[in-house]
Amino acid sequence: MFKRTFFTEMMLISILMGSLGLSTVVVGQANPVVESTARVVVNPRDRMDRTLYSNETFPGVNFVVNVTVIDVVDLQNWQVGLNWDPAVMEYVTVRVPPDNVFSPSGRSLIMPPPDIGPGYVVWGATYINDPHWIFNGTGTLCQAEFKLLPTPNPLPITFNLTISPYDETLLLDGNAHDIPFTTEDGTFTLLALPDIAVTNVVPSKTIVGYNYSKSLAINVTILNQDYYLPNTFNLTIYADGELLATTENVTLPSLNFTTLVFTWNITGLLKGNHTITAVTAPVPGETDLNDNVRNQTVVITIPGDVTSTTPDVSDGMVDMRDIGAICNHFGTTPSSSEWNSNYDVNEDNVVNMRDIGIACYNFMKTDP
Numbered sequence: 001m002f003k004r005t006f007f008t009e010m011m012l013i014s015i016l017m018g019s020l021g022l023s024t025v026v027v028g029q030a031n032p033v034v035e036s037t038a039r040v041v042v043n044p045r046d047r048m049d050r051t052l053y054s055n056e057t058f059p060g061v062n063f064v065v066n067v068t069v070i071d072v073v074d075l076q077n078w079q080v081g082l083n084w085d086p087a088v089m090e091y092v093t094v095r096v097p098p099d100n101v102f103s104p105s106g107r108s109l110i111m112p113p114p115d116i117g118p119g120y121v122v123w124g125a126t127y128i129n130d131p132h133w134i135f136n137g138t139g140t141l142c143q144a145e146f147k148l149l150p151t152p153n154p155l156p157i158t159f160n161l162t163i164s165p166y167d168e169t170l171l172l173d174g175n176a177h178d179i180p181f182t183t184e185d186g187t188f189t190l191l192a193l194p195d196i197a198v199t200n201v202v203p204s205k206t207i208v209g210y211n212y213s214k215s216l217a218i219n220v221t222i223l224n225q226d227y228y229l230p231n232t233f234n235l236t237i238y239a240d241g242e243l244l245a246t247t248e249n250v251t252l253p254s255l256n257f258t259t260l261v262f263t264w265n266i267t268g269l270l271k272g273n274h275t276i277t278a279v280t281a282p283v284p285g286e287t288d289l290n291d292n293v294r295n296q297t298v299v300i301t302i303p304g305d306v307t308s309t310t311p312d313v314s315d316g317m318v319d320m321r322d323i324g325a326i327c328n329h330f331g332t333t334p335s336s337s338e339w340n341s342n343y344d345v346n347e348d349n350v351v352n353m354r355d356i357g358i359a360c361y362n363f364m365k366t367d368p
C-alpha cells in the first residue's frame with residue numbers, strides 16, 4: 001500500500017524547493033490552531049441522486065465519481081485513498097479535472113503514480129509552492145473512474161465507495177501539517193431497470209414489384225435489455241396502422257433476443273409507401289419506451305424499379321440505373337453473399353434474365 005511517509009517526503013521536497021526559490025513559506029513554522037470544518041466527500045459526477053441505472057451502467061460502461069473537499073483552509077497537498085468491493089466494480093483510472101482545486105495556481109502538479117490494488121487506489125497531488133499560493137474553499141480534488149461488474153446478487157444492490165482513514169487520506173497545509181477533516185463515503189444503488197426493445201423489423205423485401213407479391217414475411221427481433229432479469233413481453237404488429245398480429249407472454253432471459261416471423265398479406269395494396277410497425281407494450285417498471293416501437297417502410301412500385309441515385313432506394317421509374325443494378329446481381333441466390341431480395345423482382349429466388357426482362361419491359365415507365 002501507499003505509505004504516508006512517501007507522500008510526506010514528497011511534499012517536504014516540494015516545500016523545500018519552494019523555499020530555495022525564495023518562497024515566503026518558512027519550514028517548521030508553528031501551525032496555527034484552526035478549527036477545521038473540512039470534509040472530503042465522494043459523489044457521482046453529474047448524478048447527485050447517487051443512483052446508477054443498469055441501462056447506463058452495463059458492465060464495460062464506465063462511471064465517474066468526484067472526490068470533493070469542502071470548506072478547507074490552507075490546502076497545499078492532498079492524498080486520497082478509495083476503497084470498494086472488487087466484486088462489484090473495477091478500477092479504470094484517476095485524474096485531476098481541469099477545474100481541480102489547484103488549477104487556479106497555474107502550476108504544474110506533482111502527482112505520483114497511483115497505488116492501485118484489488119479494491120483500492122491511493123493517489124495524491126501537490127505543487128511547487130513558489131511563489132506562495134494555497135487553496136481555500138470547496139472544490140474537486142480528483143475524479144475516479146470505474147466500471148460496474150456483473151453481479152449475481154438480486155437487485156437492487158447498494159455498494160459503497162469508501163474514503164480510507166487518516167493514514168491514506170490526508171489534507172496538508174503549506175507546512176505539511178495535517179488539516180483535520182471528516183469524510184463522507186459514496187453510496188450507490190444499482191437498480192434493475194426492466195427494458196424491452198424492438199431491435200429490428202425486417203421484411204422479406206423492402207421494394208416490391210407491383211402485383212408480384214401476395215405476401216411478405218416480416219421478421220421482428222425483440223431484445224430484453226435488462227442486464228439482470230428476465231422479462232415477459234407482448235408484441236403487436238401493425239400494417240399501415242391496422243392491426244396485423246399480436247403475440248403475448250413471450251419470456252426472454254436477460255440480454256437475450258428472439259426473432260418472431262409474421263406474414264403480411266399485401267394482395268391488393270396500391271403502389272406507394274407502406275409501413276410495418278412493431279410495438280412492445282411496456283413491461284412493469286419500464287421507463288425507456290423509445291425503443292419499444294419500430295417502423296419499417298415497404299415500397300410497392302413498378303416491377304424493375306429497384307434503385308435510384310440513392311442505392312437500393314426506388315424512385316418510381318425504371319431506367320438503365322435499375323437494369324444495371326439487377327445485372328450487377330445476376331446469378332445471385334439467397335445463399336449468395338451479394339444476395340438482395342429486392343433485385344429478385346419476380347420472387348423465384350434467383351436474379352436472372354427473367355428479372356432483367358421485367359425491368360426492360362417497364363423501361364422508362366414512371367409511376368403511376
Ligand SMILES: [Ca+2]
Pocket residue numbers: 195196197286288289290291292
Ligand atoms: Ca424499452
Ligand SMILES: [Ca+2]
Pocket residue numbers: 304305306307308314315316317318319321322
Ligand atoms: Ca428506379
Ligand SMILES: [Ca+2]
Pocket residue numbers: 343344345346347348349350351352354355
Ligand atoms: Ca428472379
